[in-house]
Amino acid sequence: MVLLVLESAGLYESLNTATENQFMNGWVQQFFHHPWNGLRFWDLVQPAFMFMAGVSMAYSLTRQQEAGHDWLQRFRKTLQRCAWLFFWGVLDYAVRKTGLSFELWDVLTQLSFTTLVAFLIFGFSTRIQILVCIGLLLLTEVLYRFTHIPGFDQPFTDQHNFGNYVDWLLMHKINKGGWVAINCIPTAVHTIAGALAGKMLLRGGNSIIRNLVSWALICLLAGYALDLMDITPIIKRIATSSFVLASLGWCLAGLAACYWWIDIRSNRKYLLFFTIVGMNSLFIYLFIEIVGNRWFTEYISTISNGVLSWIQTPESLSHILSALCVFSLEWGLCYFLYRKNIFFRI
Numbered sequence: 001m002v003l004l005v006l007e008s009a010g011l012y013e014s015l016n017t018a019t020e021n022q023f024m025n026g027w028v029q030q031f032f033h034h035p036w037n038g039l040r041f042w043d044l045v046q047p048a049f050m051f052m053a054g055v056s057m058a059y060s061l062t063r064q065q066e067a068g069h070d071w072l073q074r075f076r077k078t079l080q081r082c083a084w085l086f087f088w089g090v091l092d093y094a095v096r097k098t099g100l101s102f103e104l105w106d107v108l109t110q111l112s113f114t115t116l117v118a119f120l121i122f123g124f125s126t127r128i129q130i131l132v133c134i135g136l137l138l139l140t141e142v143l144y145r146f147t148h149i150p151g152f153d154q155p156f157t158d159q160h161n162f163g164n165y166v167d168w169l170l171m172h173k174i175n176k177g178g179w180v181a182i183n184c185i186p187t188a189v190h191t192i193a194g195a196l197a198g199k200m201l202l203r204g205g206n207s208i209i210r211n212l213v214s215w216a217l218i219c220l221l222a223g224y225a226l227d228l229m230d231i232t233p234i235i236k237r238i239a240t241s242s243f244v245l246a247s248l249g250w251c252l253a254g255l256a257a258c259y260w261w262i263d264i265r266s267n268r269k270y271l272l273f274f275t276i277v278g279m280n281s282l283f284i285y286l287f288i289e290i291v292g293n294r295w296f297t298e299y300i301s302t303i304s305n306g307v308l309s310w311i312q313t314p315e316s317l318s319h320i321l322s323a324l325c326v327f328s329l330e331w332g333l334c335y336f337l338y339r340k341n342i343f344f345r346i
Contacts, residue, residue: 013319050107051193061122082115110181133189156235162182167181208259219246234246280334280343301325305322
């Protein structure tokens, strides 16, 4: 969430401009989505979001079970949460200068689907859940490779694949950036895997790190092998099976690293900075998407750039400082809510 807030504040765009044609620009590019076939750091943010939602689901459902809630009660609560996620996801894209728009590309909209799928199989054995994950990836491969719809029969070509066709059916439009709504099918694997990892953490034991690292290596090897062998390219924008596996591998590795550093080594001293944002993740996400991107960022940046111009600050540095100013105010808003013990949940 901290990374997303920094993006909304315009920091990465400012750094990209400041380092243009310089060696450091290659590093800055890691904070932008890969244009098509490839994997950058920024491509891992959404999978991590889906994965963490699954981990938290395991804790939430376990607490509900311990409180005596039966399956139907837990289902109703999950269904209600999914409905709210869908609503906020659609609303995020709905308001445009040209009028209202119906779009299904927001991460919250897709999370509403992946959450429901993960819940419905939550009580199944680990083996069955892994088979469901494999089935979802195989289904994605089949849909893209064997549908043969005129104009949309090129599996891994932007604007001419099955995902684009489904978008045309659902919304009568195709995303110019190549994003597709049916990413929710393969990325359900991220949420299911997160729930399985959450169960593992709840069980405890000495094998958690070993299991997480082992599965991380399996997923990374499978994902990158599919790409390197020219079987299925790693494409984040249509969430190919190779992308899902590779990104899931990094998510598992990240969880293993955090668990080792925080829970085993007890390094919690500097986590409050991130916790303040994470405790109100839904609020700050909607704030930066609906308010920040449409008004707040530009308003504060105008003030900041104007003040910095009085002391003749170089333009590139001024934009970077303005982005950090926007971020600080948004973090401060989360801090205010944290201190007041106000947390937005659905």
